[in-house]
Amino acid sequence: MNFIIDEEHQDLIDLYREFAENEVKPIAAEIDQTERFPQENVEKMAEMGLLGIPFPEECGGAGMDTLSYVQCVEELSKVCGTTGVIVSAHTSLCATPIYTYGTEEQKEKYLRPLAMGEKLGAFALTEPGAGTDASGQRTVAELVDDHWVLNGSKIFITNAGAADIFIVFAMTDKSQGTKGISGFIVEKGFPGFSIGKQEDKMGIRASSTCELVFENCIVPKENLLGEVGKGFRLAMSTLDGGRVGIAAQALGIAEGAIDETVKYVSERMQFGRRISQFQNTQFELAKMKANTEAAKLLVYQAACAKDNHENYSHLAAMAKLVASQNASDVTRRCLQLYGGYGYTKDYPIERMMRDAKITEIYEGTSEVQMMVISGWMGVK
Protein backbone atom coordinates (compact mmCIF):
# COMPACT_ATOMS: atom_id res chain seq x y z
CA MET A 1 0.00 0.00 0.00
CA ASN A 2 1.27 3.41 -0.87
CA PHE A 3 -0.87 6.41 -0.03
CA ILE A 4 1.54 9.04 -1.32
CA ILE A 5 0.64 11.01 -4.41
CA ASP A 6 3.70 10.94 -6.67
CA GLU A 7 5.29 14.09 -8.04
CA GLU A 8 3.86 13.69 -11.53
CA HIS A 9 0.28 13.49 -10.27
CA GLN A 10 0.89 16.29 -7.77
CA ASP A 11 2.23 18.59 -10.50
CA LEU A 12 -0.91 18.01 -12.52
CA ILE A 13 -3.14 18.52 -9.48
CA ASP A 14 -1.43 21.92 -9.13
CA LEU A 15 -2.18 22.64 -12.79
CA TYR A 16 -5.86 21.62 -12.43
CA ARG A 17 -6.16 23.69 -9.25
CA GLU A 18 -4.60 26.78 -10.81
CA PHE A 19 -7.05 26.57 -13.70
CA ALA A 20 -10.02 25.89 -11.41
CA GLU A 21 -9.20 28.80 -9.12
CA ASN A 22 -8.46 31.33 -11.87
CA GLU A 23 -10.96 30.41 -14.57
CA VAL A 24 -13.71 28.22 -13.15
CA LYS A 25 -14.37 29.67 -9.71
CA PRO A 26 -14.99 33.26 -10.90
CA ILE A 27 -17.90 32.22 -13.16
CA ALA A 28 -19.34 29.36 -11.10
CA ALA A 29 -22.12 31.40 -9.48
CA GLU A 30 -23.02 33.17 -12.71
CA ILE A 31 -23.37 30.02 -14.84
CA ASP A 32 -25.41 28.41 -12.05
CA GLN A 33 -27.85 31.31 -11.99
CA THR A 34 -28.15 31.76 -15.74
CA GLU A 35 -27.81 28.07 -16.71
CA ARG A 36 -25.18 29.15 -19.24
CA PHE A 37 -22.96 26.32 -20.54
CA PRO A 38 -19.34 27.44 -19.90
CA GLN A 39 -18.16 27.00 -23.48
CA GLU A 40 -15.15 29.31 -23.01
CA ASN A 41 -13.77 27.16 -20.22
CA VAL A 42 -14.43 23.95 -22.13
CA GLU A 43 -12.28 25.38 -24.93
CA LYS A 44 -9.51 26.32 -22.50
CA MET A 45 -9.62 22.86 -20.96
CA ALA A 46 -9.38 21.36 -24.44
CA GLU A 47 -6.21 23.36 -25.12
CA MET A 48 -4.69 22.21 -21.84
CA GLY A 49 -5.44 18.55 -22.58
CA LEU A 50 -8.02 18.21 -19.81
CA LEU A 51 -10.58 16.56 -22.06
CA GLY A 52 -8.42 13.54 -22.88
CA ILE A 53 -6.42 12.90 -19.73
CA PRO A 54 -6.53 9.06 -19.51
CA PHE A 55 -6.06 8.28 -23.21
CA PRO A 56 -2.73 7.51 -24.90
CA GLU A 57 -1.02 10.30 -26.82
CA GLU A 58 -1.34 8.32 -30.07
CA CYS A 59 -5.13 8.56 -29.67
CA GLY A 60 -4.93 12.32 -29.14
CA GLY A 61 -4.98 12.08 -25.34
CA ALA A 62 -2.66 13.42 -22.68
CA GLY A 63 -1.18 10.00 -21.91
CA MET A 64 -2.01 10.07 -18.22
CA ASP A 65 -4.22 7.72 -16.22
CA THR A 66 -7.61 7.40 -14.53
CA LEU A 67 -6.16 8.63 -11.23
CA SER A 68 -5.01 11.91 -12.77
CA TYR A 69 -8.35 12.25 -14.57
CA VAL A 70 -10.38 11.85 -11.37
CA GLN A 71 -8.05 14.31 -9.64
CA CYS A 72 -8.91 16.78 -12.38
CA VAL A 73 -12.66 16.24 -11.88
CA GLU A 74 -12.08 16.60 -8.12
CA GLU A 75 -10.23 19.91 -8.44
CA LEU A 76 -12.80 21.36 -10.85
CA SER A 77 -15.67 20.24 -8.63
CA LYS A 78 -14.15 21.90 -5.58
CA VAL A 79 -15.17 25.20 -7.13
CA CYS A 80 -17.88 24.19 -9.64
CA GLY A 81 -19.79 20.91 -9.72
CA THR A 82 -21.08 21.70 -13.20
CA THR A 83 -17.61 21.93 -14.73
CA GLY A 84 -16.66 18.68 -12.99
CA VAL A 85 -19.52 16.74 -14.53
CA ILE A 86 -18.96 18.21 -18.00
CA VAL A 87 -15.46 16.69 -18.00
CA SER A 88 -16.62 13.48 -16.35
CA ALA A 89 -19.49 12.76 -18.76
CA HIS A 90 -17.34 13.62 -21.76
CA THR A 91 -14.39 11.50 -20.68
CA SER A 92 -15.90 8.52 -18.88
CA LEU A 93 -19.14 8.11 -20.75
CA CYS A 94 -18.34 9.05 -24.32
CA ALA A 95 -14.61 8.88 -25.05
CA THR A 96 -13.91 5.84 -22.86
CA PRO A 97 -16.38 3.39 -24.48
CA ILE A 98 -15.04 4.36 -27.92
CA TYR A 99 -11.50 3.77 -26.65
CA THR A 100 -12.50 0.43 -25.10
CA TYR A 101 -14.95 -0.96 -27.67
CA GLY A 102 -14.43 1.10 -30.82
CA THR A 103 -12.88 -0.08 -34.07
CA GLU A 104 -9.63 1.53 -35.26
CA GLU A 105 -11.67 3.63 -37.68
CA GLN A 106 -14.04 4.75 -34.93
CA LYS A 107 -11.09 5.67 -32.69
CA GLU A 108 -9.50 7.73 -35.42
CA LYS A 109 -12.74 9.42 -36.41
CA TYR A 110 -14.30 9.98 -32.99
CA LEU A 111 -11.91 9.30 -30.10
CA ARG A 112 -9.13 11.54 -31.42
CA PRO A 113 -11.21 14.74 -31.66
CA LEU A 114 -12.87 13.91 -28.34
CA ALA A 115 -9.56 13.34 -26.56
CA MET A 116 -8.11 16.49 -28.09
CA GLY A 117 -11.19 18.37 -26.98
CA GLU A 118 -12.13 19.47 -30.48
CA LYS A 119 -15.43 17.69 -29.96
CA LEU A 120 -17.51 17.27 -26.82
CA GLY A 121 -19.14 13.98 -25.92
CA ALA A 122 -22.33 12.76 -24.24
CA PHE A 123 -23.95 9.44 -23.30
CA ALA A 124 -27.59 8.58 -23.82
CA LEU A 125 -29.03 5.59 -21.98
CA THR A 126 -31.80 6.99 -19.78
CA GLU A 127 -35.34 7.21 -21.14
CA PRO A 128 -38.58 8.45 -19.61
CA GLY A 129 -39.48 4.87 -18.75
CA ALA A 130 -35.95 3.50 -18.32
CA GLY A 131 -34.02 5.11 -15.48
CA THR A 132 -32.66 2.73 -12.88
CA ASP A 133 -34.36 0.00 -14.91
CA ALA A 134 -32.13 0.71 -17.90
CA SER A 135 -33.15 -2.57 -19.51
CA GLY A 136 -36.56 -1.11 -20.36
CA GLN A 137 -35.28 0.67 -23.46
CA ARG A 138 -37.98 1.86 -25.86
CA THR A 139 -35.70 3.49 -28.40
CA VAL A 140 -35.36 1.12 -31.33
CA ALA A 141 -32.75 0.70 -34.04
CA GLU A 142 -33.47 -1.13 -37.24
CA LEU A 143 -30.93 -2.07 -39.88
CA VAL A 144 -32.14 -0.84 -43.29
CA ASP A 145 -29.73 -1.44 -46.16
CA ASP A 146 -26.40 0.11 -45.14
CA HIS A 147 -27.60 2.15 -42.20
CA TRP A 148 -29.44 1.98 -38.90
CA VAL A 149 -32.68 3.84 -38.37
CA LEU A 150 -33.24 5.02 -34.79
CA ASN A 151 -36.58 5.99 -33.32
CA GLY A 152 -37.34 7.05 -29.76
CA SER A 153 -36.18 9.54 -27.18
CA LYS A 154 -33.73 9.93 -24.30
CA ILE A 155 -33.92 12.21 -21.30
CA PHE A 156 -31.60 13.80 -18.73
CA ILE A 157 -28.60 13.71 -21.09
CA THR A 158 -25.65 15.62 -19.62
CA ASN A 159 -23.78 17.92 -22.06
CA ALA A 160 -26.53 17.36 -24.65
CA GLY A 161 -26.90 20.96 -25.78
CA ALA A 162 -23.15 21.39 -26.34
CA ALA A 163 -22.07 17.91 -27.42
CA ASP A 164 -21.02 16.85 -30.91
CA ILE A 165 -20.83 13.10 -30.39
CA PHE A 166 -23.31 10.90 -28.51
CA ILE A 167 -23.17 7.28 -27.42
CA VAL A 168 -26.76 6.15 -27.85
CA PHE A 169 -28.36 2.88 -26.81
CA ALA A 170 -31.30 1.31 -28.58
CA MET A 171 -33.16 -1.98 -28.91
CA THR A 172 -32.07 -3.89 -31.98
CA ASP A 173 -34.04 -6.99 -30.99
CA LYS A 174 -36.87 -6.55 -28.50
CA SER A 175 -37.36 -10.28 -28.08
CA GLN A 176 -33.89 -10.64 -26.58
CA GLY A 177 -34.38 -8.28 -23.58
CA THR A 178 -31.11 -6.77 -22.42
CA LYS A 179 -29.32 -8.92 -24.99
CA GLY A 180 -31.21 -7.07 -27.67
CA ILE A 181 -29.70 -3.70 -26.81
CA SER A 182 -26.91 -2.21 -28.95
CA GLY A 183 -24.75 0.91 -28.73
CA PHE A 184 -24.26 3.50 -31.49
CA ILE A 185 -22.10 6.53 -32.13
CA VAL A 186 -24.37 9.37 -33.22
CA GLU A 187 -23.18 12.74 -34.49
CA LYS A 188 -25.03 15.94 -33.76
CA GLY A 189 -25.94 16.58 -37.38
CA PHE A 190 -27.28 13.15 -38.33
CA PRO A 191 -30.64 13.43 -40.13
CA GLY A 192 -33.60 12.83 -37.84
CA PHE A 193 -31.68 13.61 -34.65
CA SER A 194 -32.63 16.65 -32.60
CA ILE A 195 -32.09 18.08 -29.13
CA GLY A 196 -35.28 18.56 -27.12
CA LYS A 197 -36.03 20.70 -24.11
CA GLN A 198 -33.38 21.60 -21.58
CA GLU A 199 -34.16 20.61 -17.98
CA ASP A 200 -34.49 23.31 -15.32
CA LYS A 201 -32.53 21.59 -12.58
CA MET A 202 -31.94 22.04 -8.85
CA GLY A 203 -28.14 21.84 -9.19
CA ILE A 204 -25.35 21.52 -11.78
CA ARG A 205 -27.52 23.99 -13.62
CA ALA A 206 -25.08 24.88 -16.40
CA SER A 207 -24.39 21.34 -17.58
CA SER A 208 -26.97 21.48 -20.37
CA THR A 209 -29.14 18.48 -19.54
CA CYS A 210 -31.56 17.88 -22.39
CA GLU A 211 -33.88 15.46 -24.08
CA LEU A 212 -32.74 13.76 -27.31
CA VAL A 213 -35.25 12.96 -30.02
CA PHE A 214 -34.72 10.39 -32.79
CA GLU A 215 -37.21 10.45 -35.63
CA ASN A 216 -36.10 8.02 -38.32
CA CYS A 217 -32.57 9.08 -37.46
CA ILE A 218 -30.09 7.73 -40.02
CA VAL A 219 -26.91 6.30 -38.49
CA PRO A 220 -24.27 4.73 -40.77
CA LYS A 221 -23.90 0.98 -40.33
CA GLU A 222 -20.27 1.34 -39.26
CA ASN A 223 -21.32 3.51 -36.30
CA LEU A 224 -22.47 0.51 -34.33
CA LEU A 225 -20.30 0.53 -31.18
CA GLY A 226 -19.21 -2.96 -30.17
CA GLU A 227 -21.31 -5.90 -31.27
CA VAL A 228 -25.03 -6.15 -31.95
CA GLY A 229 -26.80 -7.13 -28.73
CA LYS A 230 -23.83 -6.31 -26.49
CA GLY A 231 -24.94 -2.74 -25.79
CA PHE A 232 -26.28 -3.33 -22.30
CA ARG A 233 -23.01 -4.80 -21.06
CA LEU A 234 -21.15 -1.99 -22.77
CA ALA A 235 -23.37 0.56 -21.02
CA MET A 236 -22.94 -1.08 -17.62
CA SER A 237 -19.16 -1.32 -17.86
CA THR A 238 -19.03 2.28 -19.10
CA LEU A 239 -21.04 3.35 -16.05
CA ASP A 240 -18.52 1.60 -13.76
CA GLY A 241 -15.92 4.07 -15.02
CA GLY A 242 -18.40 6.92 -14.92
CA ARG A 243 -19.10 6.24 -11.27
CA VAL A 244 -15.48 6.86 -10.37
CA GLY A 245 -15.77 10.22 -12.14
CA ILE A 246 -18.98 11.12 -10.29
CA ALA A 247 -17.45 9.93 -7.01
CA ALA A 248 -14.59 12.34 -7.71
CA GLN A 249 -17.08 15.10 -8.44
CA ALA A 250 -18.82 14.41 -5.11
CA LEU A 251 -15.47 14.31 -3.34
CA GLY A 252 -14.50 17.66 -4.85
CA ILE A 253 -17.81 19.28 -3.90
CA ALA A 254 -17.35 18.16 -0.27
CA GLU A 255 -13.75 19.37 -0.17
CA GLY A 256 -14.72 22.69 -1.72
CA ALA A 257 -17.51 23.15 0.81
CA ILE A 258 -15.18 22.42 3.71
CA ASP A 259 -12.55 24.85 2.34
CA GLU A 260 -15.12 27.64 2.02
CA THR A 261 -16.59 26.95 5.43
CA VAL A 262 -13.21 26.94 7.17
CA LYS A 263 -12.61 30.41 5.74
CA TYR A 264 -16.07 31.61 6.76
CA VAL A 265 -16.03 30.35 10.35
CA SER A 266 -12.59 31.88 10.84
CA GLU A 267 -14.01 35.33 10.08
CA ARG A 268 -17.63 35.26 11.24
CA MET A 269 -18.05 36.72 14.74
CA GLN A 270 -20.88 35.79 17.13
CA PHE A 271 -21.00 36.24 20.90
CA GLY A 272 -17.76 38.18 20.62
CA ARG A 273 -15.82 35.23 19.21
CA ARG A 274 -15.01 33.79 15.84
CA ILE A 275 -17.43 30.91 15.33
CA SER A 276 -14.41 28.71 14.63
CA GLN A 277 -13.65 29.04 18.35
CA PHE A 278 -16.79 27.12 19.29
CA GLN A 279 -16.24 23.44 19.84
CA ASN A 280 -19.35 22.56 17.84
CA THR A 281 -17.77 24.18 14.78
CA GLN A 282 -14.47 22.44 15.37
CA PHE A 283 -16.01 19.01 15.85
CA GLU A 284 -18.39 19.39 12.92
CA LEU A 285 -15.56 20.29 10.56
CA ALA A 286 -13.27 17.62 12.00
CA LYS A 287 -15.88 14.90 11.36
CA MET A 288 -16.54 16.20 7.87
CA LYS A 289 -12.83 16.28 7.03
CA ALA A 290 -12.26 12.74 8.33
CA ASN A 291 -15.19 11.35 6.35
CA THR A 292 -14.13 13.22 3.23
CA GLU A 293 -10.59 11.84 3.47
CA ALA A 294 -12.09 8.34 3.80
CA ALA A 295 -14.15 8.96 0.66
CA LYS A 296 -11.03 10.19 -1.11
CA LEU A 297 -9.21 6.93 -0.40
CA LEU A 298 -12.11 4.97 -1.87
CA VAL A 299 -12.21 7.17 -4.97
CA TYR A 300 -8.47 6.92 -5.55
CA GLN A 301 -8.53 3.19 -4.86
CA ALA A 302 -11.22 2.65 -7.49
CA ALA A 303 -9.28 4.78 -9.99
CA CYS A 304 -6.04 2.87 -9.35
CA ALA A 305 -7.84 -0.47 -9.66
CA LYS A 306 -9.15 0.62 -13.06
CA ASP A 307 -5.66 1.71 -14.10
CA ASN A 308 -4.33 -1.70 -13.00
CA HIS A 309 -7.00 -3.47 -15.09
CA GLU A 310 -8.46 -5.12 -12.01
CA ASN A 311 -12.15 -5.78 -11.48
CA TYR A 312 -13.27 -2.50 -9.98
CA SER A 313 -17.09 -2.43 -10.36
CA HIS A 314 -17.65 -2.92 -6.64
CA LEU A 315 -14.92 -0.40 -5.77
CA ALA A 316 -16.48 2.18 -8.08
CA ALA A 317 -19.88 1.53 -6.49
CA MET A 318 -18.45 1.89 -2.97
CA ALA A 319 -16.59 5.06 -3.91
CA LYS A 320 -19.69 6.62 -5.44
CA LEU A 321 -22.01 5.51 -2.63
CA VAL A 322 -19.76 6.89 0.10
CA ALA A 323 -18.50 10.02 -1.67
CA SER A 324 -21.95 11.13 -2.86
CA GLN A 325 -23.67 10.62 0.49
CA ASN A 326 -20.76 12.41 2.12
CA ALA A 327 -21.06 15.32 -0.30
CA SER A 328 -24.74 15.80 0.52
CA ASP A 329 -24.08 15.44 4.22
CA VAL A 330 -21.08 17.76 4.27
CA THR A 331 -22.66 20.54 2.21
CA ARG A 332 -25.80 20.45 4.40
CA ARG A 333 -23.75 20.64 7.59
CA CYS A 334 -21.52 23.37 6.17
CA LEU A 335 -24.58 25.43 5.27
CA GLN A 336 -25.76 25.02 8.86
CA LEU A 337 -22.44 26.46 10.08
CA TYR A 338 -22.93 29.44 7.77
CA GLY A 339 -26.40 30.03 9.22
CA GLY A 340 -28.64 32.49 7.40
CA TYR A 341 -25.93 33.81 5.12
CA GLY A 342 -25.34 30.31 3.81
CA TYR A 343 -28.94 30.22 2.62
CA THR A 344 -28.34 33.20 0.33
CA LYS A 345 -26.71 33.25 -3.08
CA ASP A 346 -24.09 35.68 -1.77
CA TYR A 347 -22.12 32.64 -0.65
CA PRO A 348 -21.32 29.49 -2.66
CA ILE A 349 -22.46 26.99 -0.06
CA GLU A 350 -26.14 26.77 -1.11
CA ARG A 351 -25.01 26.06 -4.69
CA MET A 352 -22.67 23.35 -3.45
CA MET A 353 -25.52 21.79 -1.48
CA ARG A 354 -27.74 21.78 -4.57
CA ASP A 355 -24.92 20.41 -6.75
CA ALA A 356 -24.14 17.64 -4.26
CA LYS A 357 -27.58 16.02 -4.35
CA ILE A 358 -27.37 14.83 -7.95
CA THR A 359 -24.28 12.76 -7.19
CA GLU A 360 -26.54 10.42 -5.18
CA ILE A 361 -28.80 9.99 -8.18
CA TYR A 362 -27.14 9.98 -11.59
CA GLU A 363 -24.98 7.24 -13.10
CA GLY A 364 -26.72 4.84 -10.74
CA THR A 365 -28.56 5.92 -7.59
CA SER A 366 -27.13 5.11 -4.19
CA GLU A 367 -29.59 2.21 -4.10
CA VAL A 368 -28.12 0.84 -7.34
CA GLN A 369 -24.63 1.11 -5.85
CA MET A 370 -25.81 -0.93 -2.88
CA MET A 371 -27.23 -3.55 -5.26
CA VAL A 372 -23.83 -3.77 -6.99
CA ILE A 373 -21.94 -4.01 -3.69
CA SER A 374 -24.25 -6.57 -2.09
CA GLY A 375 -24.21 -8.62 -5.30
CA TRP A 376 -20.42 -8.62 -5.24
CA MET A 377 -20.56 -9.71 -1.58
CA GLY A 378 -22.77 -12.65 -2.54
CA VAL A 379 -25.63 -11.45 -0.36
CA LYS A 380 -28.66 -12.66 -2.26
Add this chain to the structure above:
Amino acid sequence: MNILVCIKQVPDTNEIKIDPVTHTLVRKGVPSIVNPFDTYALEVGVRLKEQLGGKVVVISMGPEQAKEALKTCLSVGADDAYLISDRKFGGSDTLATSYILSSAVKAVEEKEGLKFDLILCGKQAVDGDTAQVGPEMAEHLDLPQITYALDIVYEDDKIQVKRECDDGYDMITTTLPAVVTVVKLPYEPRYATIRTKMAAKKKEIPTLTFDDLKTDEAYCGLGGSPTKVKGTYTPNREKNGVKLNGVEANDAGAQLAEWLQTNKIL
Protein backbone atom coordinates in the same frame (compact mmCIF):
# COMPACT_ATOMS: atom_id res chain seq x y z
CA MET B 1 13.85 35.98 -33.55
CA ASN B 2 15.93 34.61 -30.68
CA ILE B 3 14.79 35.88 -27.34
CA LEU B 4 16.29 35.65 -23.87
CA VAL B 5 13.97 36.10 -20.93
CA CYS B 6 15.43 36.78 -17.49
CA ILE B 7 13.26 35.55 -14.67
CA LYS B 8 13.38 35.56 -10.90
CA GLN B 9 11.89 33.14 -8.42
CA VAL B 10 10.07 35.09 -5.72
CA PRO B 11 8.10 34.16 -2.61
CA ASP B 12 4.38 33.73 -3.28
CA THR B 13 3.13 36.13 -0.69
CA ASN B 14 2.21 39.73 -0.24
CA GLU B 15 3.68 39.67 3.25
CA ILE B 16 7.39 39.61 2.48
CA LYS B 17 9.44 38.54 5.47
CA ILE B 18 12.90 40.02 5.88
CA ASP B 19 15.62 38.63 8.09
CA PRO B 20 16.28 41.34 10.69
CA VAL B 21 19.98 40.50 10.87
CA THR B 22 21.04 39.97 7.25
CA HIS B 23 18.33 42.22 5.73
CA THR B 24 17.75 39.62 3.02
CA LEU B 25 14.52 37.87 2.07
CA VAL B 26 13.36 34.97 4.21
CA ARG B 27 12.61 32.18 1.74
CA LYS B 28 12.12 29.31 4.15
CA GLY B 29 8.57 28.01 4.45
CA VAL B 30 7.26 30.36 1.77
CA PRO B 31 6.05 28.83 -1.51
CA SER B 32 7.81 30.24 -4.55
CA ILE B 33 6.51 31.44 -7.90
CA VAL B 34 7.92 33.03 -11.02
CA ASN B 35 7.90 36.80 -10.56
CA PRO B 36 4.54 37.77 -12.14
CA PHE B 37 6.03 40.52 -14.34
CA ASP B 38 8.54 37.98 -15.67
CA THR B 39 5.66 35.69 -16.68
CA TYR B 40 4.33 38.56 -18.79
CA ALA B 41 7.78 39.10 -20.34
CA LEU B 42 7.89 35.39 -21.17
CA GLU B 43 4.42 35.46 -22.72
CA VAL B 44 5.42 38.41 -24.92
CA GLY B 45 8.57 36.52 -25.95
CA VAL B 46 6.72 33.29 -26.72
CA ARG B 47 4.12 35.12 -28.80
CA LEU B 48 6.88 36.80 -30.83
CA LYS B 49 8.55 33.44 -31.35
CA GLU B 50 5.28 31.85 -32.48
CA GLN B 51 4.85 34.65 -34.97
CA LEU B 52 8.42 34.95 -36.24
CA GLY B 53 10.12 31.67 -35.46
CA GLY B 54 13.34 31.36 -33.47
CA LYS B 55 13.91 30.35 -29.91
CA VAL B 56 13.01 31.51 -26.40
CA VAL B 57 15.58 30.81 -23.71
CA VAL B 58 15.05 31.62 -20.04
CA ILE B 59 17.72 32.23 -17.42
CA SER B 60 17.53 32.83 -13.74
CA MET B 61 20.17 33.57 -11.14
CA GLY B 62 19.51 31.92 -7.84
CA PRO B 63 19.88 28.78 -5.75
CA GLU B 64 19.19 25.26 -7.02
CA GLN B 65 15.49 25.57 -6.14
CA ALA B 66 15.11 28.29 -8.78
CA LYS B 67 15.09 25.40 -11.30
CA GLU B 68 11.46 24.91 -10.31
CA ALA B 69 10.68 28.39 -11.60
CA LEU B 70 12.62 27.65 -14.80
CA LYS B 71 10.61 24.43 -15.25
CA THR B 72 7.43 26.45 -14.97
CA CYS B 73 8.74 28.67 -17.80
CA LEU B 74 9.58 25.60 -19.90
CA SER B 75 5.98 24.42 -19.50
CA VAL B 76 4.58 27.66 -20.92
CA GLY B 77 6.60 28.09 -24.08
CA ALA B 78 10.31 28.52 -23.30
CA ASP B 79 12.53 26.19 -25.35
CA ASP B 80 15.58 26.02 -23.10
CA ALA B 81 16.51 27.14 -19.61
CA TYR B 82 19.73 27.78 -17.71
CA LEU B 83 20.29 28.33 -14.02
CA ILE B 84 23.03 30.82 -13.14
CA SER B 85 24.28 29.71 -9.77
CA ASP B 86 27.49 29.91 -7.79
CA ARG B 87 28.43 30.59 -4.19
CA LYS B 88 30.39 33.57 -5.46
CA PHE B 89 27.15 35.13 -6.72
CA GLY B 90 25.43 34.97 -3.31
CA GLY B 91 24.42 38.28 -1.76
CA SER B 92 24.50 40.18 -5.05
CA ASP B 93 22.60 43.46 -5.20
CA THR B 94 20.99 44.69 -8.42
CA LEU B 95 24.25 46.00 -9.87
CA ALA B 96 26.11 42.73 -9.28
CA THR B 97 23.10 40.71 -10.44
CA SER B 98 22.77 42.66 -13.68
CA TYR B 99 26.53 42.30 -14.26
CA ILE B 100 26.38 38.53 -13.76
CA LEU B 101 23.25 38.14 -15.93
CA SER B 102 24.88 40.21 -18.68
CA SER B 103 27.87 37.91 -18.60
CA ALA B 104 25.47 34.97 -18.72
CA VAL B 105 23.95 36.32 -21.94
CA LYS B 106 27.24 35.73 -23.75
CA ALA B 107 27.75 32.32 -22.14
CA VAL B 108 24.24 31.18 -23.08
CA GLU B 109 24.71 32.46 -26.64
CA GLU B 110 27.81 30.28 -26.92
CA LYS B 111 26.03 27.23 -25.49
CA GLU B 112 23.04 27.69 -27.78
CA GLY B 113 25.09 28.67 -30.82
CA LEU B 114 22.99 31.75 -31.54
CA LYS B 115 22.78 35.48 -30.94
CA PHE B 116 19.88 36.95 -29.02
CA ASP B 117 17.93 39.64 -30.83
CA LEU B 118 15.92 40.62 -27.81
CA ILE B 119 16.39 40.42 -24.06
CA LEU B 120 13.19 40.61 -22.02
CA CYS B 121 12.74 41.16 -18.29
CA GLY B 122 9.74 41.86 -16.09
CA LYS B 123 9.61 45.53 -15.18
CA GLN B 124 10.54 44.65 -11.60
CA ALA B 125 10.47 41.77 -9.14
CA VAL B 126 7.63 41.83 -6.64
CA ASP B 127 9.94 41.09 -3.71
CA GLY B 128 12.61 43.78 -4.08
CA ASP B 129 10.61 46.14 -6.34
CA THR B 130 13.71 48.00 -7.55
CA ALA B 131 13.14 47.78 -11.33
CA GLN B 132 16.89 48.16 -11.76
CA VAL B 133 18.17 44.85 -13.11
CA GLY B 134 16.71 45.15 -16.63
CA PRO B 135 17.97 48.69 -17.28
CA GLU B 136 21.35 47.89 -15.74
CA MET B 137 21.73 44.87 -17.99
CA ALA B 138 21.20 47.12 -21.00
CA GLU B 139 23.99 49.38 -19.72
CA HIS B 140 26.39 46.48 -19.07
CA LEU B 141 25.66 45.10 -22.54
CA ASP B 142 25.67 48.55 -24.15
CA LEU B 143 22.29 47.94 -25.77
CA PRO B 144 19.28 50.19 -26.29
CA GLN B 145 16.64 49.76 -23.61
CA ILE B 146 12.90 50.37 -23.42
CA THR B 147 11.17 49.98 -20.08
CA TYR B 148 7.51 49.41 -19.12
CA ALA B 149 6.53 47.74 -22.40
CA LEU B 150 2.91 46.70 -23.01
CA ASP B 151 3.37 45.44 -26.53
CA ILE B 152 6.19 44.71 -28.96
CA VAL B 153 5.71 44.68 -32.73
CA TYR B 154 8.53 43.50 -35.01
CA GLU B 155 9.03 45.05 -38.44
CA ASP B 156 12.05 45.41 -40.74
CA ASP B 157 14.67 44.33 -38.20
CA LYS B 158 13.30 46.81 -35.68
CA ILE B 159 10.80 46.65 -32.89
CA GLN B 160 8.13 49.14 -32.06
CA VAL B 161 7.32 49.15 -28.36
CA LYS B 162 4.23 50.53 -26.70
CA ARG B 163 5.50 51.97 -23.43
CA GLU B 164 3.16 52.60 -20.55
CA CYS B 165 3.47 56.00 -18.90
CA ASP B 166 1.34 58.03 -16.50
CA ASP B 167 -0.51 59.99 -19.15
CA GLY B 168 -0.90 57.31 -21.79
CA TYR B 169 1.53 55.52 -24.05
CA ASP B 170 4.78 56.25 -25.84
CA MET B 171 5.45 54.47 -29.11
CA ILE B 172 9.19 53.88 -29.35
CA THR B 173 11.11 52.21 -32.14
CA THR B 174 14.57 50.73 -31.71
CA THR B 175 17.05 48.62 -33.57
CA LEU B 176 17.95 45.15 -32.35
CA PRO B 177 19.42 43.74 -30.23
CA ALA B 178 17.73 45.53 -27.37
CA VAL B 179 16.62 45.10 -23.78
CA VAL B 180 12.92 45.56 -23.00
CA THR B 181 11.17 45.34 -19.63
CA VAL B 182 7.53 44.33 -19.58
CA VAL B 183 4.58 45.45 -17.41
CA LYS B 184 1.33 43.66 -16.59
CA LEU B 185 -0.38 42.87 -19.87
CA PRO B 186 -4.03 43.25 -20.75
CA TYR B 187 -4.14 39.46 -21.22
CA GLU B 188 -2.99 36.65 -18.94
CA PRO B 189 -0.06 34.38 -19.77
CA ARG B 190 -1.04 30.97 -21.12
CA TYR B 191 -1.53 27.92 -18.93
CA ALA B 192 0.70 24.92 -19.21
CA THR B 193 -0.89 21.92 -20.87
CA ILE B 194 -0.56 18.41 -19.49
CA ARG B 195 1.90 17.57 -22.27
CA THR B 196 4.09 20.66 -21.88
CA LYS B 197 4.11 20.21 -18.12
CA MET B 198 5.29 16.62 -18.44
CA ALA B 199 7.87 17.55 -21.09
CA ALA B 200 9.22 20.40 -18.93
CA LYS B 201 9.57 18.02 -16.03
CA LYS B 202 11.82 15.73 -18.04
CA LYS B 203 13.94 18.47 -19.56
CA GLU B 204 17.40 19.03 -18.18
CA ILE B 205 18.32 22.51 -16.96
CA PRO B 206 22.08 23.12 -17.12
CA THR B 207 23.71 25.22 -14.42
CA LEU B 208 26.22 27.90 -15.42
CA THR B 209 28.69 28.72 -12.67
CA PHE B 210 31.26 31.44 -12.07
CA ASP B 211 33.79 29.54 -14.19
CA ASP B 212 31.39 29.34 -17.15
CA LEU B 213 30.69 33.07 -17.24
CA LYS B 214 34.19 34.57 -17.35
CA THR B 215 33.21 37.31 -14.93
CA ASP B 216 35.36 39.45 -12.66
CA GLU B 217 34.84 38.25 -9.09
CA ALA B 218 35.29 41.80 -7.79
CA TYR B 219 31.91 42.73 -9.35
CA CYS B 220 30.03 39.65 -8.07
CA GLY B 221 28.28 38.73 -4.85
CA LEU B 222 28.38 40.73 -1.63
CA GLY B 223 31.84 42.12 -2.44
CA GLY B 224 30.64 43.46 -5.78
CA SER B 225 27.52 45.04 -4.33
CA PRO B 226 27.71 48.72 -3.43
CA THR B 227 24.20 48.69 -1.97
CA LYS B 228 24.24 48.73 1.81
CA VAL B 229 20.92 48.15 3.55
CA LYS B 230 20.71 50.18 6.74
CA GLY B 231 17.37 48.84 7.85
CA THR B 232 14.07 47.47 6.67
CA TYR B 233 10.57 47.81 7.98
CA THR B 234 7.00 47.30 6.90
CA PRO B 235 5.34 50.69 6.46
CA ASN B 236 2.21 51.29 8.52
CA ARG B 237 -0.99 51.36 6.53
CA GLU B 238 -2.77 54.65 7.11
CA LYS B 239 -6.11 55.67 5.75
CA ASN B 240 -6.02 59.44 6.37
CA GLY B 241 -3.96 60.38 3.32
CA VAL B 242 -5.09 63.13 0.92
CA LYS B 243 -6.26 61.89 -2.46
CA LEU B 244 -6.34 64.09 -5.56
CA ASN B 245 -8.93 62.48 -7.80
CA GLY B 246 -9.61 63.40 -11.41
CA VAL B 247 -6.62 65.71 -11.71
CA GLU B 248 -3.99 65.69 -14.46
CA ALA B 249 -0.50 64.74 -13.30
CA ASN B 250 0.89 68.27 -13.81
CA ASP B 251 -1.88 69.92 -11.84
CA ALA B 252 -1.67 67.29 -9.15
CA GLY B 253 2.06 68.01 -8.79
CA ALA B 254 1.38 71.71 -8.40
CA GLN B 255 -1.36 71.07 -5.85
CA LEU B 256 0.90 68.73 -3.92
CA ALA B 257 3.70 71.33 -3.85
CA GLU B 258 1.22 73.93 -2.62
CA TRP B 259 -0.05 71.60 0.09
CA LEU B 260 3.49 70.81 1.22
CA GLN B 261 4.30 74.52 1.42
CA THR B 262 1.08 75.39 3.24
CA ASN B 263 1.80 72.73 5.80
CA LYS B 264 5.36 73.98 6.13
CA ILE B 265 6.86 70.67 5.06
CA LEU B 266 8.80 72.36 2.29
